[in-house]
Amino acid sequence: MTTISDVARLAEVSVATVSRYLNESGYVGAKSRQSIETAIKELNYVPSEVARSLSTKQSDIIGLIIPDIKNPFFPELARAVEDTAFEYGYTVILCNSDENPTKEKHYLQKLTKKYVAGIILTTILEQESHWKDVKLPIVALDRPIDSDVPTVTTNNQKGAKLATDFLIACGATNLLCISGPEAFVSSQSRVEGFQTASRKKNITTHIIESAYDFDIAEKIIYDYLKNNPSVDGIFACSDASAIGALKAAHRLGIRVPEDMQIVGFDGIQVGNVVTPSLTTVAQNIYQLGQTAAKLLIKQIEGQKLTNESICIDPELIIRETTRKERFE
Amino acid sequence: MTTISDVARLAEVSVATVSRYLNESGYVGAKSRQSIETAIKELNYVPSEVARSLSTKQSDIIGLIIPDIKNPFFPELARAVEDTAFEYGYTVILCNSDENPTKEKHYLQKLTKKYVAGIILTTILEQESHWKDVKLPIVALDRPIDSDVPTVTTNNQKGAKLATDFLIACGATNLLCISGPEAFVSSQSRVEGFQTASRKKNITTHIIESAYDFDIAEKIIYDYLKNNPSVDGIFACSDASAIGALKAAHRLGIRVPEDMQIVGFDGIQVGNVVTPSLTTVAQNIYQLGQTAAKLLIKQIEGQKLTNESICIDPELIIRETTRKERFE
Structure with a gap:
């Protein structure tokens, strides 16, 4: 038959x-x-x-748990997940966890108990393992959670190395790295990339931490630059921090890129809108979301995953916050 | 008992x-x-x-249909809907319609057939009435669809009047209004507000249309300003167009606000990040989303609605793209 x-x-x-x-x-x-x-x-x-x-x-709903859709990185990611879900006949439930363990647990339990076929999770909560109880297909997006869970990330270390090498090639010798919060694995990798690239190059380096937030970053960087006027290059682990740095420089009368160069990380739209426009390591945000959704749907539909962890290369976009590269 | x-x-x-x-x-x-x-x-x-x-x-899922989560207006709106839903024990399915009638209908049918308790709809499709078949509670958000459907909008006319009055009070006499696409009811109201405020005031006015998109607006406004150098004030019906105007002015060597002043509409975060920062009519985006979610949940839970259409006042935020007001 x-x-x-x-x-x-x-x-x-x-x-x-x-x-x-x-x-x-x-x-x-x-x-x-x-x-x-x-x-x-x-x-x-x-x-x-x-x-x-x-x-x-079988349910045809996918749960997407992200920290905050208002963070400019996530709308494009959510859009990619939804586009891909739509193409395969699924719809997406959007949950904002606010990096709050209680809220994240609540959503995981609720989604699992009720109606979803699988979950895409963006979490910083490494220490926690509440997602271990989830008996559904799950994919970690942007931030890895466990070697057992299929993961889609950007090659953060490589991206940071690209940015730092470029700042040095453009003549910067006193580099400030703005890391993200310590708990972010992706930020740790970016800082490692920065350190690898600046080591043994006769470069002065500083590292300070800031939330990925325009205003918070502006304040922290303003105070730091005031006391460290010799900084001539900034690698920021997020575009939000890089734009904060740009505003801080503007307020301090530091000319960008003449006196100080800045490279961000993420590739969000607003980086192209600020003046001068931001040189940045652009993640392929859409591809990240799309790949995660496809990996999840494959699992839901019982297909075998041949490649459980996918690391997507970012790309350096050269705009106006850096000078011309010196070919030595 | x-x-x-x-x-x-x-x-x-x-x-x-x-x-x-x-x-x-x-x-x-x-x-x-x-x-x-x-x-x-x-x-x-x-x-x-x-x-x-x-x-x-009873289902505890709310469907939220918006044009595109990547449009900077919608993340905050979606966030407000989800926060409110969460508070009342509901979760939110996010659907991007792309202003595409087929996609919108597909989502309406799918959500209705399967699992949602009610729908919040942001649509431009006035002529269409496919939502009339929806037998579930429904709330129109940002753009009204029918007098029978509870609606939450910004007072667009009032906001446009605020902006135009302010440009005139700051000395502008040759005003360009950048409308949104003709199909947007909200844009029509903003243009009406602009016209009301500029009438009988010995002001030269022009109106051109642009999509709410940074790059498209920049191109259209660049071409227009090149041929109309006497324009000294722009009221843009969206912040995206206003930022496009700012970039066009920058490319043409027009100083903002000295030679030309700009006021936007929406109050998205990026308006505060550009240089000079954007004077704008800020919608209370969060309150819009929250109010719509509350209206919907009231209907779902069988409560009577005492006020079926809610119009929320926007607020003029004065930043750096306008000059000091002249008190005549």
Whole structure:
């Protein structure tokens, strides 16, 4: 007897997609729809009740837990997750954890108990392991949580090295690194990249910490630069901090990039809007979200993951807060 | 016999809140929790199975349909909706419609068929009435859709009038208004406010249209200012267009605010980050989202709405793209 799996195989789509088509229970792209219809005709397939109910038993909701959608990094990430989910017939529940363990636990429990097929989690809570109780497919995004959990991150160390090498190539010799909060694994990797790149190069280095927030960073950097006027290059572990640095420099009458150069990290839209526009290590934010959603859906639909952890290369975007590179 | 309604009445919370408490099925604030516990003791209430299942029958998901979470206006709005939902024990499904009628319809159908208790809709699709088939509670946010549907908007006309009056008071006599796309009711109201304020004041006015997008606006305004160098004041119907105007002026060597003043509309965070920082009509974005979520939850929980349409006043925030007001 012909089964739904035969249809899926011939149509070169997943069983879940055929099921969505049969049940009209979710979006099926025009191309897949046509392949399925052709396959059904060719195989003379008559759907059984069991096949018809396959998808209705299973949830088609994905839970996305992020710290705060207002942080300019996350809208694009959320958008990529939702676009990908939409393409595969899933919808997305958005949860803001505020990096608050209680809120994060509440959402994990609620999503798990009730209605989701899988969870994408962006968390800083390394020490915690409450997600271990989650019996659903799970993907860690942006910040790794455990070697057992499939993870999608940016190659943070490589990106930081790119930025630092570039500042040095552009003539900076007294570098200030603005790290993120200590708990952020991604920030730790960026600081390591900074240290690797600046070591043995006759460069003076300083490291200070700031939240990824325009105003907080501006204040911290203003105070630091006031007491350390010889700093001529800043590598900030986030664009928010880099823009804070730009405002601090502006207030102190330090010209950017003439007196001091700045490179950020993230690639958020606002970096292109400030004056001078920000040189930055751009994460491929959309690809991060898309890859995480695909990894999760693969797990939900019972496919084997061949590559459990994906590290995406960032790219240096040269704008106006750095000088011309010196080719020595 | 004591009922769940008696407990709710004595505790001064909704029946749904008591139900959530009894079923441990959602968040109940500390204060409500205490009131409920006191009421249960006072009334010697023993929950019946019917009462216990009240909430489990009902969905606690809210659907939020917006054009695009990447548009800087929407993260804060989505955040406010989610915060409020969380407070009342609901979670939020996020859907980006891209102002695309097919995608919007798909989401409306999908959400309605499957699992949501109500929908918050931000749409420009006035002509369409596919939401009329939705048999669930619905609230229109930011853009009204129908007099029957409870609506939460900003007082756009008043805001535009504030901005235009202020530009004139600061000495501008040749005003360019950058409207949004024609289909946006909110943009129409802002243009009306601009016209009302500039009429009979011996002011030259121009109106051009632009998408609410930094880059598109910059290009359109650059071309327009090149051919109309006597413009000395811009009222932009969005901060995105206002920032595009700022970049266009910068490229043309027009000094802001000395040669030309700019006032935006929205109050997004990036307006405070650009140099010079943007004078703008700030919508109370958080209050918009919060109010819409509360209106929706009231409907879901069967409460009567006393005020079906709520119009929230915006506020003029004076920063650096305008000169000092002349007191004539």
